[in-house]
Amino acid sequence: MDSQIESVMKRGRGYWFVDGFTEILAGILFILLGGITLLSGIVPPSSFLSQFVSLAESAAIVKFLGLILAVLGLWWLKDRFTYPRTGFVREKGVPRAQLLIFLRNAVLIAILPVLGLIIPLFVVPAVRGAIFSMPVWFPPVLGIFWGALCILLGEWTALRRFRLLGVVIMLAGISIGIWQLTLGLPNVPADALRANILSPLPDVLWAPVKESLNRVLAGVGLLTLLSGIAFAVSGLATFLRYRKENPVPYREES
Amino acid sequence: MSEPLRNLSDLDRVIHEPARLLLVALLSSVESADFLFLLKESRLTKGNLSVHLSRLEEAGYLRVEKTFRGKIPHTEFRLTPKGKTAFDQYRKDLGLIVNPKKGRG
Numbered sequence: 001m002d003s004q005i006e007s008v009m010k011r012g013r014g015y016w017f018v019d020g021f022t023e024i025l026a027g028i029l030f031i032l033l034g035g036i037t038l039l040s041g042i043v044p045p046s047s048f049l050s051q052f053v054s055l056a057e058s059a060a061i062v063k064f065l066g067l068i069l070a071v072l073g074l075w076w077l078k079d080r081f082t083y084p085r086t087g088f089v090r091e092k093g094v095p096r097a098q099l100l101i102f103l104r105n106a107v108l109i110a111i112l113p114v115l116g117l118i119i120p121l122f123v124v125p126a127v128r129g130a131i132f133s134m135p136v137w138f139p140p141v142l143g144i145f146w147g148a149l150c151i152l153l154g155e156w157t158a159l160r161r162f163r164l165l166g167v168v169i170m171l172a173g174i175s176i177g178i179w180q181l182t183l184g185l186p187n188v189p190a191d192a193l194r195a196n197i198l199s200p201l202p203d204v205l206w207a208p209v210k211e212s213l214n215r216v217l218a219g220v221g222l223l224t225l226l227s228g229i230a231f232a233v234s235g236l237a238t239f240l241r242y243r244k245e246n247p248v249p250y251r252e253e254s
Numbered sequence: 255m256s257e258p259l260r261n262l263s264d265l266d267r268v269i270h271e272p273a274r275l276l277l278v279a280l281l282s283s284v285e286s287a288d289f290l291f292l293l294k295e296s297r298l299t300k301g302n303l304s305v306h307l308s309r310l311e312e313a314g315y316l317r318v319e320k321t322f323r324g325k326i327p328h329t330e331f332r333l334t335p336k337g338k339t340a341f342d343q344y345r346k347d348l349g350l351i352v353n354p355k356k357g358r359g
Contacts, residue, residue, distance in 0.1 A: 005279045005345065011295060012283030079323075087291025088323070089284050090330065250290055 007158055014157030015089045019082045019242045023235025025070045030228025032066075037221030041214055082242075084249035113141075132188050132208055135180040135215035139223050143173010146227060161234050172226040176219045186211045265351075268313045269344045273298055273306050278315065278333065278341050286319070286332035307331060315340055 016022060094102070130137075147170030154162030186208035269278055276296050281287060293303055310316040315337030319330045333341070 005275070008276055008279040009283040012280050012287070015284070015291070083288075083290075083323075086294050088288040088328070088330070089291050090286045092283070092285045250294075 010156070010158035012089065014159045016091060017157065017159060017162075017238070018086065019078070020235040020238030020240075021074055021077050021082070023231045023238065025074055025235075027228045027230070027232025027235055029067070029070060030224050030231060032228075033063075034221045034223070034225030034228055037217060038225060041218045041221070085242075085246040086250075129188070132186050132212050134212055135183075135219055136177050136185065138177075138216050139180070139219035140173045140177035142220060143176070143223055144170050146170075146223075147173070161238065165230055165234055168230045169223075169227050172230075173223050176222055180215060180219060183215075186215075265347050266340055266344045268309065268315065269340060271306070271309075273302065274310055275344075277303075277306060277310065278337065281316070281331060281333045282338065282341050286330040288328060288330055292331065310337070313337075313340075 147166040147168075150162050150166030150169060154160065154164075154166060188208045189204055269275055273296065277292060280292065280295055289303070289307075292307070293300060296303060298306070307316060307318075311318060315334060317332050317334050319332065321328050321330065
């Protein structure tokens with residue numbers, strides 16, 4: 001019986017996602033971010049489109065304002081569309097102490113893998129090879145991480161579609177890794193890898209480093225784009241179903 | 255009286271009624287919610303829902319806040335600390351009935 005109570009509680013937690021608006025907006029943001037990242041690696045530097053891409057890449061204020069506008073738009077949509085149909089819910093606020101713990105953990109999760117990679121670079125020169133295989137392992141790791149977050153959200157809210165989205169994102173990341181593997185890794189002279197790590201990077205390694213980073217960027221861009229498409233499609237399907245089930249705002253009978 | 259039976263009789267009867275249990279469970283996962291949300295989620299009739307909400311309010315488990323959203327009157331319901339404690343206790347008591355070993359350990 002307690003699991004039934006728990007499932008009722010999860011319905012309250014998942015109400016924010018009932019209309020699909022959040023997924024549609026997150027999907028659009030992801031598609032834009034992923035698209036710009038991908039285009040920046042593909043578009044020739046002298047073309048007209050490259051001016052647009054470089055502007056979109058560099059204008060952090062545009063991204064920030066876009067995010068704020070998206071959140072305001074989401075509230076507006078919910079106020080006009082969702083709340084008159086299925087009611088208003090004020091979500092639970094997160095206590096400051098809990099928020100600080102969450103932020104600390106998020107920063108640690110973001111920093112520790114990077115430190116885990118950089119520190120061995122200085123101690124074990126052979127680990128330098130990991131940099132050059134990044135196009136193969138980074139997108140799957142990122143995909144699995146994002147997918148796991150989606151699945152956790154699905155568990156928290158009892159919304160099955162988030163579990164499905166999580167699996168799709170994980171598969172997308174793994175597929176990108178396999179695709180990069182089929183392209184082969186940048187050629188790196190083994191001697192240069194073992195050279196003194198504190199000395200400047202040998203010239204012979206610069207080209208593979210650049211190639212590796214460009215391919216990582218392309219992989220992350222593609223993963224972001226695919227995740228955005230998955231979110232947008234899922235959100236749209238949810239919205240259409242929600243609109244069908246709740247065609248008109250609820251009216252009190254007089 | 256045996257222990258499981260005593261536990262059963264100790265259950266909070268205000269919360270134990272299925273419709274009220276549903277309402278309390280819904281409200282426990284959010285800060286507050288309006289009448290329409292509770293109506294849609296519980297699938298009760300308006301009259302029934304009003305009665306159960308009044309019963310919870312009388313027991314001090316629920317607080318009703320009447321506000322305006324724009325020009326439209328808006329009523330929100332939220333669990334009081336007493337209501338939250340009662341719900342937690344109810345779940346604990348229910349757990350003891352369903353799985354008595356838990357309580358002994």
